[in-house]
Amino acid sequence: MNTLTGKTALVTGASRGIGRASALALAHAGAQVLVHYSSGGQEADAVVDEIRRGGGKAEKLAADLAAPTGPHQLARRVRDIIGGRLDILVANAGISKAAAIEDTTVEDFDAQFAVNVRAPYFLVQQLLPVMCQGSSIILLSSLAAHASVGTLSAYAATKGAIDTLVKHFAAALGERGIRVNAVAPGVVPTDMSSFAKTDAGREFTLSMQAIKRMAQPEDIGAAVAFLGLRPRPLDYRRYLAGGRRVEALRPLAAMPVGGFFSKITYGAIMKLYQSASSPNSRRVRIFLAEKGITVNLIPVNLGAREQFNDDYRAINPRLQVPTLVLDDGTSIAEVPAIWRYLDETHPGTPLLGSSAKERALIHMWERRVELDGFAAVMEAVRNTVPGLKNRALSGPHDYEQIPALAERSLLRVKHFYADMEERLGQTPFVAGKAFSVADITALVTVDFAAGGIKLPLPDGCPALKRWYETINKRPSIGA
Known part of the structure; x- marks a missing residue:
């Protein structure tokens, strides 16, 4: 034929x-x-x-x-x-x-x-x-x-x-x-x-x-x-x-x-549906840059509510960004899941760790950073920003804002800074001696707090500021 x-x-x-x-x-x-x-x-x-x-x-x-x-x-x-x-x-x-x-x-x-x-x-x-x-x-x-x-x-x-x-x-x-x-x-x-x-x-x-x-x-x-x-x-x-x-x-x-x-x-070129204004999208973009992985970046305009369009709903019914779409059409959401897929399909730079012990420690510290810092900033933003009315929680369902939660969130972020100062006074990177996804989430959290809730790095945190300056020298941070 x-x-x-x-x-x-x-x-x-x-x-x-x-x-x-x-x-x-x-x-x-x-x-x-x-x-x-x-x-x-x-x-x-x-x-x-x-x-x-x-x-x-x-x-x-x-x-x-x-x-x-x-x-x-x-x-x-x-x-x-x-x-x-x-x-x-x-x-x-x-x-x-x-x-x-x-x-x-x-x-x-x-x-x-x-x-x-x-x-x-x-x-x-x-x-x-x-x-x-x-x-x-x-x-x-x-x-x-x-x-x-x-x-x-x-x-x-x-x-x-x-x-x-x-x-x-x-x-x-x-x-x-x-x-x-x-x-x-x-x-x-x-x-x-x-x-x-x-x-x-x-x-x-x-x-x-x-x-x-x-x-x-x-x-x-x-x-x-x-x-x-x-x-x-x-x-x-x-x-x-x-x-x-x-x-x-x-x-x-x-x-x-x-x-x-x-x-x-x-090696089909994957697609990452993401937004320049999305902290979670940035976590994935930095990961991609560190690993040297090429994907097609598909912009999703959150301000124009493009994530609620039927086309995007078909890709991610939870209406979240980012979403990684594989060559066979499979959609992977949630940042840790995207990281894990990319790490296993593109071994090399061990951002998730190269041994059982390293992987466990990195997972532990990244989880702490996400829960104590990143989630706290997100909680404050979602419960106060007018454009997120009825969107206090991400996902397919609407939730009313609770402004009082923002006060607690600010305290949580201050405690996060104090905890990171103590940790980084003992080790050069969040999870130990090497840069990892824990540092990616921590860096994005600091920038998110400074821009989203006007809570930048406080004075009196020399170890945290030293770490922040070091991390920002990495080419991937601008991704």
């Missing part, structure tokens, strides 16, 4: 290797393919001829992507041919130069970044006017970005940059309905990986494989074609990688590739 019939695709570096296999796979699925090449004109002719013999449509395009204007020139030619829409862009063209660190020249370093990073970046930029809802961008990364091969340090750095671009492109373009994916092959026998064609290379490569089978260009081409297909809604970013460990966050039954793909990581 030609599932890409009527679609157009551009594959860079398509005259041989993985690019050739990708062009053939896309053509086999029904797409019209633009075969880009730099120097392999005869090989490009052969690819075009093979596609046409199979009943497909193809044209070749030459461009020097190492030149600063190369991506711009290629994009102009593509737009002239296709008219108003490009459905699939496969940025495959790449070069590699193996050399020890001390032997790497500036010229070789710059050349690899020019072709492997600068070219795909500006090609995406120049083709965005013809990429629309449902279009797909596929960037070729490499497991070299996550391995330690001393002679490939410059090349590996370019592929690490590609991984970063995928994340940022996906965040920026997901709202337009443009999918951004990365395919990161391991060792594949191509002209770029000539070592894999030797007996020693094959033996070394197979020694790292759980399934003793070396990946072929056709395997990667099949994965590229699969990613070119229109997936289910909200699935805007995937990362397919060949490696030695078997890890799968979710089965992918439709993967039309061989056993070479032993690691599949889903």
Whole structure:
């Protein structure tokens, strides 16, 4: 079944290797393919001829992507041919130069970044006017970005940059309905990986494989074609990688590739419905910034009562912000629940702790800060602010304000400051020796109290002020 019939695709570096296999796979699925090449004109002719013999449509395009204007020139030619829409862009063209660190020249370093990073970046930029809802961008990364091969340090750095671009492109373009994916092959026998064609290379490569089978260009081409297909809604970013460990966050039954793909990581760009004026939203934004997690931030105007709209009610029936919406449509509310999900799916910076003892202590202190400080400020605000009349408690039900509670809340906040002064006189951070979610909630509480109930940090709290100044130096605090 030609599932890409009527679609157009551009594959860079398509005259041989993985690019050739990708062009053939896309053509086999029904797409019209633009075969880009730099120097392999005869090989490009052969690819075009093979596609046409199979009943497909193809044209070749030459461009020097190492030149600063190369991506711009290629994009102009593509737009002239296709008219108003490009459905699939496969940025495959790449070069590699193996050399020890001390032997790497500036010229070789710059050349690899020019072709492997600068070219795909500006090609995406120049083709965005013809990429629309449902279009797909596929960037070729490499497991070299996550391995330690001393002679490939410059090349590996370019592929690490590609991984970063995928994340940022996906965040920026997901709202337009443009999918951004990365395919990161391991060792594949191509002209770029000539070592894999030797007996020693094959033996070394197979020694790292759980399934003793070396990946072929056709395997990667099949994965590229699969990613070119229109997936289910909200699935805007995937990362397919060949490696030695078997890890799968979710089965992918439709993967039309061989056993070479032993690691599949889903990384769909999630959505966080939040408000700039919401302290709870800020707690999550700081957490995201500390962990380096990219999500689509969807603003909810609380002043305009957008949280009461039917559309938002369908996302969170309790009408609260923030709400994290996963790629499968699941909604997660309540800040600790959002933190826990993000921490377990993005291990790394241990904001919730890295051992049973740390996790327990951080949970204990964060809970104390939330109940004694944050909740006290919230109680005062909700029971006094005119705009929150009948909204003394958050949630789907209305509750009358009780102004007298605000007086007690002010006393609670003063006691909170005193307790934090005592605690931070003993330890640099709220839960111990390291920054954690307890510090996030405490920082947001202090700022919330200063702005919401006009109760800033009091004089005579040197430890608390020292901590506050230290925390505010973290880049994440401005999130």
